[in-house]
Structure formats: structure tokens, C-alpha cells
Amino acid sequence: MSLRPTLDFLLYDWLHAESLAERERFADHSRETFDAVLDTCERIAREKYAPSNRIVDTQEPHFDGERVILPQATHDAHKAFVESGMLSAAQDYDIGGMQLPYTLSAAANSFFAMASVSIGSNMLTSGNANLLMVHGTEMQKEVFAKNEFAGRWSGTMCLSEPQAGSSLSDVATRAVPDGADFQDDPLGPRFRLTGNKMWISAGDHELTENIVHIVLAKIPDENGKLIPGTRGISLFIVPKRMVDTEGRLTGERNDVALAGLNHKLGWRGTTNTLLNFGEGKFPVGGKAGAVGYLVGQPGKGLFCMFHMMNEARIGVGTAATMLGMAGYHASLEYAKARPQGRPAGPAGKDSARPQVRIIEHADVRRMLLAQKAYCEGALALELYCARLVDEQKTGAAQAADDARLLLEVLTPIAKSWPSEWCLEANSLAIQIHGGYGYTRDFPVEQYWRDNRLNMIHEGTHGIQAADLLGRKVLMEDGRGLQLLAGRIAETMARAGKVPALAAHAAALGDALQRIGTATKKAWATGNPQEALANAVPYMQAFGHVVLAWIWLDVAHRALERDADKGQPATAGRVGATDFFFHYELPKIGAWLNVVESRDPTCAALPEEAF
Amino acid sequence: MSLRPTLDFLLYDWLHAESLAERERFADHSRETFDAVLDTCERIAREKYAPSNRIVDTQEPHFDGERVILPQATHDAHKAFVESGMLSAAQDYDIGGMQLPYTLSAAANSFFAMASVSIGSNMLTSGNANLLMVHGTEMQKEVFAKNEFAGRWSGTMCLSEPQAGSSLSDVATRAVPDGADFQDDPLGPRFRLTGNKMWISAGDHELTENIVHIVLAKIPDENGKLIPGTRGISLFIVPKRMVDTEGRLTGERNDVALAGLNHKLGWRGTTNTLLNFGEGKFPVGGKAGAVGYLVGQPGKGLFCMFHMMNEARIGVGTAATMLGMAGYHASLEYAKARPQGRPAGPAGKDSARPQVRIIEHADVRRMLLAQKAYCEGALALELYCARLVDEQKTGAAQAADDARLLLEVLTPIAKSWPSEWCLEANSLAIQIHGGYGYTRDFPVEQYWRDNRLNMIHEGTHGIQAADLLGRKVLMEDGRGLQLLAGRIAETMARAGKVPALAAHAAALGDALQRIGTATKKAWATGNPQEALANAVPYMQAFGHVVLAWIWLDVAHRALERDADKGQPATAGRVGATDFFFHYELPKIGAWLNVVESRDPTCAALPEEAF
Missing domain, CATH: 2.40.110.20 (Butyryl-CoA Dehydrogenase, subunit A; domain 2)
Known part of the structure; x- marks a missing residue:
């Protein structure tokens, strides 16, 4: 099972990534050059990353008193990644880069995260060097950044x-x-x-x-x-x-x-x-x-650092997403192969019949569709954000500024939502495997362990939530939230005309209005202690609304591209959208209740009462 | 921090466990003998179990070609447990037992589960021997069961x-x-x-x-x-x-x-x-x-086995609960000690002031109170079920039969709910520790890993849900569900008269009605494929309603015992109840939507669309 068809649909059919090649910076690029990058990364991930994912888990780094020892597989993966040129992919031609759009970098890097999220730490190296390219002196770029891009350091x-x-x-x-x-x-x-x-x-x-x-x-x-x-x-x-x-x-x-x-x-x-x-x-x-x-x-260190923050957080979100995706693919394969039990019929179970494959059980399907909805939805969101990065960097002035501000609002979601829900997907992947999923003979328990980090590093859930409700939805008089609402309204208008999606569009409208109300009520007293006491439930609801919007837009595009609705992939995208609107979006009510009432239950409880 | 005050309140103030000593079988018992058992188990758990919890994680059992090798700590813990007499605690005096009520066994065993859930497997031994005491021949009891109770085998x-x-x-x-x-x-x-x-x-x-x-x-x-x-x-x-x-x-x-x-x-x-x-x-x-x-x-094997099922499932639910509790206590201690950051004030943060302890942050309090609500609520449920086991075995005819049927309905919840929500509690415990929680220097990551098994063994979530919606709420013309509704109504009537709880009582009434409606609508077509397609969301909602009821009853009793509401423990119980009703119970709407509509999204999606 390959990630590629999903990635191709999102990049080309949904985000129109080819159109980036019309821009001056990317003028030498085309669908062909983009595909070549994806092909290379997919191959390296398959050959050098995936086979060693368990090795790097069981052979932890250790210190021999002088050096830190890593498995040979890590050295091999590093070498292959450096040779791919991906470390400097986004950089100018004149320093050896390929002037690749960030959208394509993000897509290409998703293969590595899915194959073995921890074997490489290349995003740190390129992030570090990118920062120096913006804030360093010419000498610092020459000596440090270039040697990092080259993979020497x-x-x-x-x-x-x-x-x-x-x-x-x-x-x-x-x-x-x-x-x-x-x-x-x-x-x-x-x-x-x-x-x-x-x-x-x-x-x-x-x-x-x-x-x-x-x-x-x-x-x-x-x-x-x-x-x-x-x-x-x-x-x-x-x-x-x-x-x-x-x-x-x-x-x-x-x-x-x-x-x-x-x-x-x-x-x-x-x-x-x-x-x-x-x-x-x-x-x-x-x-x-x-x-x-x-x-x-001096004194501007955090300002320089924040420059990298959005991309770093999209990177963490993508890592969480792809760990979820790896579990989804593994459990889907397992569910198609593993015989166990029989569905109950009106006359009970006929145990003389052979067992069915577990994908035939409704509850297993529910766990698979949930994973699909979480992980493919999250991937769409990450790529959407990556596309905004390109817009911010290469778009016309107003579009670039809008992209900047939209990114400010969406980044906490791009970082936090997959960290929470693609971790849940990993738990469902274990559940589908039953006892086998709990053993180290199958890969899903490792995905779940690896993924638990993403809610912590690069700003915890709590930090992201305070950033969203305490800063991002307020900044520039709430223009970021308005921009997002505008994009959502556009999707609703388009989807509202499609019978299969009209009810979802209406539900999304209600949800969006509820977010607006909750934002106002949270800040009604102007007291950050009260407003932010339930910042995490706010972020959870906000994230679910964003994902509902993303799925509705994806489903709309899928149906548009596949007018006779004949392709299984289209049925899958519409099915995941139905799932999200029926099973997930209604959850926002419970989260927003406490935001709107500035519920003081937790904050007010005396310490000695815990 | 000790579990004991919580346990004492639930056992004696809430469940009136002393009154069991009025029954013939338990006539030699009293609060004093019960406390002696709790004291002994608490001490063994503290001395022989807790210190070795990490050892049994890092020194996995291995096979040397002839024998399975376990750490010495496991041998020591086994020896101490055997010497405590707990293996045969429930048995008759004449075979060396102590005729201890199951309620007390369950409470006493919770210390071991909290200290080191995997070091012992004594519940298997006593479960196995209990089964033989019911279904075995005199010789089988004499040779096999008695040697198991004695800890020889x-x-x-x-x-x-x-x-x-x-x-x-x-x-x-x-x-x-x-x-x-x-x-x-x-x-x-x-x-x-x-x-x-x-x-x-x-x-x-x-x-x-x-x-x-x-x-x-x-x-x-x-x-x-x-x-x-x-x-x-x-x-x-x-x-x-x-x-x-x-x-x-x-x-x-x-x-x-x-x-x-x-x-x-x-x-x-x-x-x-x-x-x-x-x-x-x-x-x-x-x-x-x-x-x-x-x-x-011959041919009656499963019937004999089912005899043990309720107690085994209460055992798994208690294990899940106590792993959650261990994480709650660890993260509460950490939150009280760890300085980090400052709450935002109206004028922003004054970073010249010293950092505050993280328990002073509202979001950390939210994560602590969620853990308390999940884990102490689950413990109350498990003890309630244990009390029903005693009622079934030693109550008057009608009460015993009611207890039997209530247990049938509650057991899937007692098994599944803590497996899901006390696992979530463990994840929150990690989150409170930040990066430290993700390392093996702190115990919380192990609790989370240990707890993931509980949704799988002794009947998966899917199996429990099918049992609940497919069998338990239907059996004997739905009398089990009616019995439960009756108990809930009694609690509502009592709590409705207390101003601090009246709104919760009303909310519980609505929720209960919604469960009834959902049960009917799920089965409206009489087709198990349609009814059971969303059995897990049904069980999730059912579980949340049961826990809301348990908390309301606990809070009512806490206020009743503490008329001037002066004790921190009472504030804690009422706070956890408020939390559950504000943050958790409203979640049932999203789950029951799909049950009531017999949502076919998952079941109907073609296999190739995944």
C-alpha cells in the first residue's frame, strides 16, 4: 500500500502545486521535477529508513565514555539523505540548492517520517542552517550554513x-x-x-x-x-x-x-x-x-528563533501525521488479512462457516475509517499550511500577507491536532491488531510510543492553546480569524451546492459560528486567567472545525475531479468526510461549553482538594 | 500521598462495607479485621511491589533454554503475597480461607495493582482455584485448588x-x-x-x-x-x-x-x-x-468459564484504574514541586518574579482534575461492582438476583471504561511532566504502556460493546437496564435536593433518558448488523452516564458526611463531580448521535475505498 496516490491527489488535484512553477523562483520546476523529488525520497525512505525502524528502537544510542554510538543503519540513512540533496532543497541554485517549493519539501519529507521518524534529525540541520541564511553574517552562512546544507556538519x-x-x-x-x-x-x-x-x-x-x-x-x-x-x-x-x-x-x-x-x-x-x-x-x-x-x-534571539517556528511546528505536525499514517496502513493490511470471528446475523452466528477477515466487522471498519479521517485529514492540513509558507514567501503582496496571518492562526492547530488525534489513530491501530498489536512483533506499538512525544516537544499542547486563544485569534484585531472564516465560507459556498455535501456545509457553518461566539465569550471579562483557563478545550474544538473544513474542501474537490463518483478513492474521501462530520465534529459542543462559560471548576479547586 | 483515605471513604462511608459483617458468612469480621487486611496489603505493596516496578519492566522474562528466568524481586513479591493469605482470602475457614467479602479483597488488591501491576499474577491463580472450587470434583479441589490457594502451585x-x-x-x-x-x-x-x-x-x-x-x-x-x-x-x-x-x-x-x-x-x-x-x-x-x-x-467448558468472567473483568478494570491512579498521584506530586513559568496577569507576565509551581497553572489543574475524576470515579465503580458480587453471593433472594443482573449490565463498563479513560489519565500524567514524563527517569511512561493492554485482554473494547448492546441491555426483557435506571433515579432524587448538586441531577436525568432512547433506536430495525455497527460509541456514552451517576452519588454522600463542607477531601469530590458533569458528560451527545441514527458510514464503505 502506497502513500503516493493520496499525496498526489492532495498536492496536484487539491492544492494545484504545479501552479507554483509559474512563479519566478520556481520557474525551472514542473510536475516532472516535483515527481522526481518525490520518487527519490520515496525510494530512499523505503530502502534506507523503513527497514531499520525497529533497529533504531531497540539499539538505543549509548555513550562509550568518549563517543555516542548509533547503529550502522543510522549512518547509512544519513548518508542517503545527504546524497538526495534534500537538506538544501529550498535554497538558491547558487549555493547548491534546488529552489524547491516548501510544499514539495514537506510532501517529500513525509515519506521519511512515515518510514522511520527518529532515524534522521535532518529537519534540525536544515532548520538551523535556514535560520543562519536569514539572520547570519555572510561569513556565518558560508562557514556554518553551507557545511550543514552539504551534510558535512x-x-x-x-x-x-x-x-x-x-x-x-x-x-x-x-x-x-x-x-x-x-x-x-x-x-x-x-x-x-x-x-x-x-x-x-x-x-x-x-x-x-x-x-x-x-x-x-x-x-x-x-x-x-x-x-x-x-x-x-x-x-x-x-x-x-x-x-x-x-x-x-x-x-x-x-x-x-x-x-x-x-x-x-x-x-x-x-x-x-x-x-x-x-x-x-x-x-x-x-x-x-x-x-x-x-x-x-543582542537581545533579539527569540525573534530570530520565531522565524523558524512555523516551519518547525509544521514539521512536528507532519511527523505526528505520518506516524499515524504508518499505523493506519499497517492496521489496514492486517485487517484485510486476519481471519477472526463472524458478523452476527439475524439468526445469530453460524460457527460452521469459516471465519471472516476482520475488516468485515463494523467496529474494525469504524477504527479504520477514524484513522483515515484523522491521518489523511491531518496530512491535507499540513500540506495546506506548507502551501501558505510558499505563498508567504513568493506570493503577491496581499496574498503573501494573508498567508502569513493565516499561518499564524493555523500553526498551533497544525502542530497540536495531529499530535493528539494521530496518536489516537495509533492506539486504534494497536486495537485492531488485538494482542499482537501489543507485542514488538508488529510495528504499531512503536508508532504509538514514538508519537507520544509530539504533544510535548516544540511547544506543549498547553503552550499551543495559550498561543491560539491568547494571541493568534486576537492579533491584528482578529483579522487572522476573519481570514480563516472567509476561507471556510468559500468552501461552504462551493460544497453547499453539492447534494452529498450540503448538510456538512451547513453543519460547518454552525460550528464556525460557535467558535466565534466562544472566542468572544472567553474574552468577555478581558481577564486572561479566565479566558485561558479552558484554552486546551478551545483548541480542541478549533482544531476539529479546521479539520472539518479541510475534509469538506477535499471531498468537494474529489467529487469535482471524479464526476461519476466511480473511483474507490473518491468514495474513501467522501466516506472519511462523512465520518468526520458525523462522529467527530459534534464533539465540539462539549469542549466549547466550558470555554463559553469560562468554567472555573479546575482553576478554583483548592490545591489541597486534589 | 496515600490511597487509603479515598479507599476508606468509598468502602466505609459510601458503600457501608462494615454492614457486611452483619451477614452470617462474614460474622467474625468487623471494621477492625477489614482494616487489618488493608494494612497488610498496603504494607506488602509498598515494601515488596512498588520498589521493583521498574525492575520488572527492564528485566523482561527470558528463557535460558530450560527455564524461564524472572528477577529475584518477582520471587520476593510472590512469597510476600502468598504469606499474606490473600490467595484464599474469600474461601471458607475450613480450607484455610478467611471468608473475606469480595469488596474487601478488591479494595486490598488495588494496592498491589497500583504498586506494580505486572509483578504478580495472583488473580489468575485464585481465579483458577475458585473455578475448581465451583466446578471441580472433591479430588480436584483437594489436589489442585488447595495447592493453588496455598501458593505451592x-x-x-x-x-x-x-x-x-x-x-x-x-x-x-x-x-x-x-x-x-x-x-x-x-x-x-x-x-x-x-x-x-x-x-x-x-x-x-x-x-x-x-x-x-x-x-x-x-x-x-x-x-x-x-x-x-x-x-x-x-x-x-x-x-x-x-x-x-x-x-x-x-x-x-x-x-x-x-x-x-x-x-x-x-x-x-x-x-x-x-x-x-x-x-x-x-x-x-x-x-x-x-x-x-x-x-x-463435556461441552460445558465455556459455561464454567463464564462463572469467573465477571470477577476477572472487575479485576482488569481495577488494574486499569490503579495504573491511572498511580499516574495521578505521581503527576500531582510533580505538579506541586516543579517550578515553571508564571500565570499571565492582566498586565502580561512579570518575568522578574520567581517561577510558580505548575499546579498553579489552570491547564495543569485541568489535567489533574481530569485524572482525579477518571481514576477515583473508576475506583468507586469497581468497588460498587465488587459490592454487588457480595450481594449476589450473600444477599437475600431478590437483592441477590438484582445484584446478579445489575452486574451483568455493569461489568462491560467496569472492564472497558477504566481501560480507556484511566489510560487517558496516564497520558495526562505524562503531559504534566513535560519532557521528563517521556523519559524512563519517571514512572509515568511505564504506567501508560502497562495500561494499554487493558483495552485488549479479557475481552476487547469491541467485544465488551457488543456484549453490552447486543446482550446485556436486552436480556430478561431489559430488566437489567431498568434496574440500573432505578438506582440512578434514587441517586437523582437524593442529590436533587442538594443545591450544589441539583443541576447535575437534572443533567443526569436527561442523559439517562437519552441512553434509553438510543438503545431503542439502535434496535429499531431489529437487525444486529445495524444495531451493533456503533456499539463502541454506545458503550462510551453508557460508561460516561454510569460514571456521572457514580460521581453524583459519591458527592452526595461526601456532602452528607461533611455537613459544613469544610474538608478539602469533600471539596475534591464535589470538584471532580463538577468536572465530570461540565467537561465529560456532555460528550455523550456526539457518541449517541451515530447510535440513534444507526449511522452506516463505516460499515457501508467499500473495502477498496479505505
């Missing part, structure tokens, strides 16, 4: 600290100028960093000759104090091994030491580390302190 | 086969008479069994000197054919090692061979096996075939 993002996870304002890593001439280093203003960074994915390994850490740290004021809050945060490049202006290793280690490996529930192919910066284990020039080069302006 | 239940999991009618293990004198064996009619049994918990180990397998198998007819369906199933005792009528090992192995260990996602302390019966590896008297002694009448 890899990248990390060092944000969290043991005492500062969700609360980045509490970052305590210090960066002090390194000598009187610190401004004169050709690699950027040179600082010495000291502090601990937690949850650093790919923080140490031997996959590449060097690792480029991007580190959040604070520069103390004249009294040696750190400025509270996020305003004081700056951004630094801290290479694991020192380099010169030609990008050659000088042979000296930087003062960054592995303090521990985190042993995780899943996602085990990616090393996760606690790193000590500047503890003096590897003094540079005889002096303790990790050498870091300032990126951008 | 342990027991298993061998139902499933690789091709027959949910569908027991497809059991293919054969049992043929062993020689012309097969009727004359003092241990019971002697057969030779051949076949494979899958998912056998505690199927092989060295914890005890012998293992007593209870095995479902079919006796071929005169043409050597197996009767299709469940009618052909008989029950056999198949010891791992052959024994004489004095219960001594004869020194000969029976022909039962370990064919494989299942490697599981969780619940790893309990060995799970594939066993081959009668493959000739250990011939008995020079002849292949596992020796088995018939229990009860």
Missing part, C-alpha cells in the same frame, strides 16, 4: 534548560564577551557561554565531523545580572569542534560536553542529550567557556 | 489460540480419551490434549513448583470432527508436572512445552507465553499428548 537547536522548558524567559545560560577584541572575530562577535541545555536532540553523535549548536543565552548587564524575561535572550553559534574561516576543523574541541543521554519512551533513533556548556572539560585556548558567535542583534 | 487460564482470540468458537485444541480406562482416573476423566495456546499469562516460570493450566479444548465426535462453535468446548486441568492424588509431584513432566515468550509493550513483569500442548516433547508414560483431567461436563 549537522545542526541542533539548544533552547530548553533543566529549569526552563516551556518557560524560555528563565533561560540562565550566560554569554560574556571573550576578550577585548571579541567584536573582531571574523565568525561573529565572540562570547564565552556557560550553562546547561536539556532535551537537545542530536546533541552529540559521530554522524558528521562537526555539530553546529544554535544556543539561546543571555548576556549579563554591566552589573553581571541577567535581564529577566525573553527580552534578554540572544542567539549564538556554538560549534562542537572549533573551525576556521574556511570551514576547516582546527583540531580543537569546543567546551561543550555531553552530560547525559535521555532514555525515552520512543523516538529512540534520535539521540537526546543534556549538554554542559563551558564547564571547563574542553578548554579552548586554555580557557574554560564554550566559544559562541553572536547571530543577529 | 500457581494457575493459568488457557483460552486463546493463535487463530482464536476474540472468537473462542474457533478453538481447535483437541482432547481425546486417554485409554479405555480414561473414566477411572481419580483426578478426573483423563484425556490427551494437542494444540497451541496463545497469550498465556504466567504460562511458564519457576515461581512455584508446579503450574495448573485450565485449558479450553474440544472433544472430537465419533468421526473425529470438532463441533463448531462454543458448544463443543470442554474444560481441562493440565498440570505442568504430573501429580498423584496426594498432590505430590510424580517426577514426570507433562507434555506442555514453552513455544515462545511474547515481548510486550508493557506489563512485562508477567511472563506471556505461547504453549504447545501434546507436541511430544515431554511424553507421559512414553506417549505424546498432554494429560488433562476433565472439569465439569
Whole structure:
């Protein structure tokens, strides 16, 4: 069973991805070049990623006292990915990129996430390098970003600290100028960093000759104090091994030491580390302190970081989606092959007849269709958001600005919704396998474990919800929410004319109105404590409305492309849409009740009553 | 943090467990003897179970070619449990039991499930022996059951086969008479069994000197054919090692061979096996075939087995509940200790202030209160069901019969509801821990993995739902459902008079009516295919209504006992009730919509459309 037909439909029939080739930046591209990229990634994922997914789960990274050891399969997968050119796919031709639209990158990367989500951490490397391309100096781009794009070096993002996870304002890593001439280093203003960074994915390994850490740290004021809050945060490049202006290793280690490996529930192919910066284990020039080069302006570190946030969150959403999809495909295959039981007939069960395959049981079908609705719907949403990224970057002024603002509103959903519902899909995939699903002889239990991370990293559910209800739907006088409502209204108008979809269009209209009401009522007192007390249920309802809209639009397009409704794929898309509107969308009532009433039950309960 | 106050309130204040001591069978008991049992079990769980919970997860059972090796901790826990006398707690004094009410057994066993759910498999041993006490011959009781109660031997239940999991009618293990004198064996009619049994918990180990397998198998007819369906199933005792009528090992192995260990996602302390019966590896008297002694009448095997089903399912529900409770307690402690972030105030966040403990964030409180509502509510339900078991066994005729029928209706909920919602509680416990929750440095990820089994074993969610909507609410002309409605109405009448609960009582009335309507509409066409297509959503809604009732009754009692509403525990119980009625009960609308319309979306989708 292949993902490709779904991906092709969404990209070409639904999102009209070919039309991107009409834009100047993508003018050398065409359906053919897009397909070639998809073909290559699909092949590498099949050959180098999928077969090793269990290996990276059972052979966890370990530290031999000197180096972090990863399975050979991880090295092979890394090599194949680098050779594909995907690390720099979005970059300009003149630095070796292929000027590929982000929509296509996202689609191509979905193959890797589905085959083995944790074997590679390439999104960190390209995200890191992309950030440097925007905020770095020419020298920083040349030395660091280009070597990352080439796969010689890899990248990390060092944000969290043991005492500062969700609360980045509490970052305590210090960066002090390194000598009187610190401004004169050709690699950027040179600082010495000291502090601990937690949850650093790919923080140490031997996959590449060097690792480029991007580190959040604070520069103390004249009294040696750190400025509270996020305003004081700056951004630094801290290479694991020192380099010169030609990008050659000088042979000296930087003062960054592995303090521990985190042993995780899943996602085990990616090393996760606690790193000590500047503890003096590897003094540079005889002096303790990790050498870091300032990126951008002091105090603007989070601003530079936020630049990457939307794409990173779409990346997490896509990973969650594809783990769900992997479970859906596995359980669909199992359900088509496994004989067990007989459907009850009016006269009871005739146990002399042979057993039927479990896909013939209504409840198994329900669990399959739920997975399809969650995962294919989520994939459509992620690709829609990826298309907005391209619009923001290459569209005409108004369209680009609209895309920017729509992305602001949709990103919390693109990140959170698949993290929750494609995890639920993975649980259903286990359930379909029965006892077998609970064993390590089948892949579905690993998908479920791997997927549990996605509700936590890159901003927890709670953080996303506060961002959505506390910031995104309010910003620019609510214009983002209005833009979204406009898009939804367009879909409703189109779908309302199709008999098979008209009832759904009406239901979506009601749901949208309910979201508007709930948003107003949540903020009726203007008190963020009251408004945000039920931010997560708000986000759950908002997400379900977004997904209902996405499915209605997809179904409309499927029927339009397949006028005689003869294709099974069309029946599948319309069926998933029916499922979503009958089984899922009605759930928003329960979530929005508490939002609208600013229900104080949880917030008001005294601590000692728990 | 101790479970005890919650347990004491539910047992004594709510269920009036002391009043059981007024019954003849329990006449020697009192609050003091009950408390002594709870004290002992709480202590053993704390000392011998909890400290080893991670050990049994990381040191999985393995086979050295001859024996299954378990950690020493498992041996120690087994020894302590046996010494507690809990294996035979429910039995008569004259065979060494303590004639303890089942309500107290269930409460006492909850400590073990919470401390380390998988380290022991004692419920299998006592369940197995209890079955023999009801259906076995005097000799079978003497030789097998008594040695199990004494902890010398342990027991298993061998139902499933690789091709027959949910569908027991497809059991293919054969049992043929062993020689012309097969009727004359003092241990019971002697057969030779051949076949494979899958998912056998505690199927092989060295914890005890012998293992007593209870095995479902079919006796071929005169043409050597197996009767299709469940009618052909008989029950056999198949010891791992052959024994004489004095219960001594004869020194000969029976022909039962370990064919494989299942490697599981969780619940790893309990060995799970594939066993081959009668493959000739250990011939008995020079002849292949596992020796088995018939229990009860031929063809009545499932009937004998069903006798144990309610208690086994309450056991699974309690295990799921206590895993949820363990996560709740762990995340509550973490939330009270972990500083992170600051609540947003009207003027934004003042990051110069110290961080607050995360229990001060509304969303963390929501996740804690949800866990409390799920897990303490589920515990109340399990104890309520346990109390019904005692009523069925020792109540006056009408009360006993009512209890029997109520149990029939409630058992699918007691088994399925905690499996789903206390698993969700475990996910919330991870979420509260953030990244730490995803590591093996904290216990919550293991609880989540362990708990995933409960929706599968002892009848999957789908099986429970079909049992509920296809059988239990219909049986005896729906009298079971009417009995339940009567109990709910009593609670509503009481709670309706209390201002703090009156609105909940009204909401419960509406919900109950909706269940009645949905039940009728599901069966309106009389076609089981249509009625049962949405049996799981029906069960989800039914479960939520049952839990709403339980909480309302608990809250009513809490307020009654604490007239000035001054105790934090009362505030907690009322808060959890408010939570359940505001956040959870309204979910039933979405589930019942599809039941009432007999929604065909899933069942009707062509296979190729998935």
C-alpha cells in the first residue's frame, strides 16, 4: 500500500502545486521535477529508513565514555539523505540548492517520517542552517550554513534548560564577551557561554565531523545580572569542534560536553542529550567557556528563533501525521488479512462457516475509517499550511500577507491536532491488531510510543492553546480569524451546492459560528486567567472545525475531479468526510461549553482538594 | 500521598462495607479485621511491589533454554503475597480461607495493582482455584485448588489460540480419551490434549513448583470432527508436572512445552507465553499428548468459564484504574514541586518574579482534575461492582438476583471504561511532566504502556460493546437496564435536593433518558448488523452516564458526611463531580448521535475505498 496516490491527489488535484512553477523562483520546476523529488525520497525512505525502524528502537544510542554510538543503519540513512540533496532543497541554485517549493519539501519529507521518524534529525540541520541564511553574517552562512546544507556538519537547536522548558524567559545560560577584541572575530562577535541545555536532540553523535549548536543565552548587564524575561535572550553559534574561516576543523574541541543521554519512551533513533556548556572539560585556548558567535542583534534571539517556528511546528505536525499514517496502513493490511470471528446475523452466528477477515466487522471498519479521517485529514492540513509558507514567501503582496496571518492562526492547530488525534489513530491501530498489536512483533506499538512525544516537544499542547486563544485569534484585531472564516465560507459556498455535501456545509457553518461566539465569550471579562483557563478545550474544538473544513474542501474537490463518483478513492474521501462530520465534529459542543462559560471548576479547586 | 483515605471513604462511608459483617458468612469480621487486611496489603505493596516496578519492566522474562528466568524481586513479591493469605482470602475457614467479602479483597488488591501491576499474577491463580472450587470434583479441589490457594502451585487460564482470540468458537485444541480406562482416573476423566495456546499469562516460570493450566479444548465426535462453535468446548486441568492424588509431584513432566515468550509493550513483569500442548516433547508414560483431567461436563467448558468472567473483568478494570491512579498521584506530586513559568496577569507576565509551581497553572489543574475524576470515579465503580458480587453471593433472594443482573449490565463498563479513560489519565500524567514524563527517569511512561493492554485482554473494547448492546441491555426483557435506571433515579432524587448538586441531577436525568432512547433506536430495525455497527460509541456514552451517576452519588454522600463542607477531601469530590458533569458528560451527545441514527458510514464503505 502506497502513500503516493493520496499525496498526489492532495498536492496536484487539491492544492494545484504545479501552479507554483509559474512563479519566478520556481520557474525551472514542473510536475516532472516535483515527481522526481518525490520518487527519490520515496525510494530512499523505503530502502534506507523503513527497514531499520525497529533497529533504531531497540539499539538505543549509548555513550562509550568518549563517543555516542548509533547503529550502522543510522549512518547509512544519513548518508542517503545527504546524497538526495534534500537538506538544501529550498535554497538558491547558487549555493547548491534546488529552489524547491516548501510544499514539495514537506510532501517529500513525509515519506521519511512515515518510514522511520527518529532515524534522521535532518529537519534540525536544515532548520538551523535556514535560520543562519536569514539572520547570519555572510561569513556565518558560508562557514556554518553551507557545511550543514552539504551534510558535512549537522545542526541542533539548544533552547530548553533543566529549569526552563516551556518557560524560555528563565533561560540562565550566560554569554560574556571573550576578550577585548571579541567584536573582531571574523565568525561573529565572540562570547564565552556557560550553562546547561536539556532535551537537545542530536546533541552529540559521530554522524558528521562537526555539530553546529544554535544556543539561546543571555548576556549579563554591566552589573553581571541577567535581564529577566525573553527580552534578554540572544542567539549564538556554538560549534562542537572549533573551525576556521574556511570551514576547516582546527583540531580543537569546543567546551561543550555531553552530560547525559535521555532514555525515552520512543523516538529512540534520535539521540537526546543534556549538554554542559563551558564547564571547563574542553578548554579552548586554555580557557574554560564554550566559544559562541553572536547571530543577529543582542537581545533579539527569540525573534530570530520565531522565524523558524512555523516551519518547525509544521514539521512536528507532519511527523505526528505520518506516524499515524504508518499505523493506519499497517492496521489496514492486517485487517484485510486476519481471519477472526463472524458478523452476527439475524439468526445469530453460524460457527460452521469459516471465519471472516476482520475488516468485515463494523467496529474494525469504524477504527479504520477514524484513522483515515484523522491521518489523511491531518496530512491535507499540513500540506495546506506548507502551501501558505510558499505563498508567504513568493506570493503577491496581499496574498503573501494573508498567508502569513493565516499561518499564524493555523500553526498551533497544525502542530497540536495531529499530535493528539494521530496518536489516537495509533492506539486504534494497536486495537485492531488485538494482542499482537501489543507485542514488538508488529510495528504499531512503536508508532504509538514514538508519537507520544509530539504533544510535548516544540511547544506543549498547553503552550499551543495559550498561543491560539491568547494571541493568534486576537492579533491584528482578529483579522487572522476573519481570514480563516472567509476561507471556510468559500468552501461552504462551493460544497453547499453539492447534494452529498450540503448538510456538512451547513453543519460547518454552525460550528464556525460557535467558535466565534466562544472566542468572544472567553474574552468577555478581558481577564486572561479566565479566558485561558479552558484554552486546551478551545483548541480542541478549533482544531476539529479546521479539520472539518479541510475534509469538506477535499471531498468537494474529489467529487469535482471524479464526476461519476466511480473511483474507490473518491468514495474513501467522501466516506472519511462523512465520518468526520458525523462522529467527530459534534464533539465540539462539549469542549466549547466550558470555554463559553469560562468554567472555573479546575482553576478554583483548592490545591489541597486534589 | 496515600490511597487509603479515598479507599476508606468509598468502602466505609459510601458503600457501608462494615454492614457486611452483619451477614452470617462474614460474622467474625468487623471494621477492625477489614482494616487489618488493608494494612497488610498496603504494607506488602509498598515494601515488596512498588520498589521493583521498574525492575520488572527492564528485566523482561527470558528463557535460558530450560527455564524461564524472572528477577529475584518477582520471587520476593510472590512469597510476600502468598504469606499474606490473600490467595484464599474469600474461601471458607475450613480450607484455610478467611471468608473475606469480595469488596474487601478488591479494595486490598488495588494496592498491589497500583504498586506494580505486572509483578504478580495472583488473580489468575485464585481465579483458577475458585473455578475448581465451583466446578471441580472433591479430588480436584483437594489436589489442585488447595495447592493453588496455598501458593505451592500457581494457575493459568488457557483460552486463546493463535487463530482464536476474540472468537473462542474457533478453538481447535483437541482432547481425546486417554485409554479405555480414561473414566477411572481419580483426578478426573483423563484425556490427551494437542494444540497451541496463545497469550498465556504466567504460562511458564519457576515461581512455584508446579503450574495448573485450565485449558479450553474440544472433544472430537465419533468421526473425529470438532463441533463448531462454543458448544463443543470442554474444560481441562493440565498440570505442568504430573501429580498423584496426594498432590505430590510424580517426577514426570507433562507434555506442555514453552513455544515462545511474547515481548510486550508493557506489563512485562508477567511472563506471556505461547504453549504447545501434546507436541511430544515431554511424553507421559512414553506417549505424546498432554494429560488433562476433565472439569465439569463435556461441552460445558465455556459455561464454567463464564462463572469467573465477571470477577476477572472487575479485576482488569481495577488494574486499569490503579495504573491511572498511580499516574495521578505521581503527576500531582510533580505538579506541586516543579517550578515553571508564571500565570499571565492582566498586565502580561512579570518575568522578574520567581517561577510558580505548575499546579498553579489552570491547564495543569485541568489535567489533574481530569485524572482525579477518571481514576477515583473508576475506583468507586469497581468497588460498587465488587459490592454487588457480595450481594449476589450473600444477599437475600431478590437483592441477590438484582445484584446478579445489575452486574451483568455493569461489568462491560467496569472492564472497558477504566481501560480507556484511566489510560487517558496516564497520558495526562505524562503531559504534566513535560519532557521528563517521556523519559524512563519517571514512572509515568511505564504506567501508560502497562495500561494499554487493558483495552485488549479479557475481552476487547469491541467485544465488551457488543456484549453490552447486543446482550446485556436486552436480556430478561431489559430488566437489567431498568434496574440500573432505578438506582440512578434514587441517586437523582437524593442529590436533587442538594443545591450544589441539583443541576447535575437534572443533567443526569436527561442523559439517562437519552441512553434509553438510543438503545431503542439502535434496535429499531431489529437487525444486529445495524444495531451493533456503533456499539463502541454506545458503550462510551453508557460508561460516561454510569460514571456521572457514580460521581453524583459519591458527592452526595461526601456532602452528607461533611455537613459544613469544610474538608478539602469533600471539596475534591464535589470538584471532580463538577468536572465530570461540565467537561465529560456532555460528550455523550456526539457518541449517541451515530447510535440513534444507526449511522452506516463505516460499515457501508467499500473495502477498496479505505
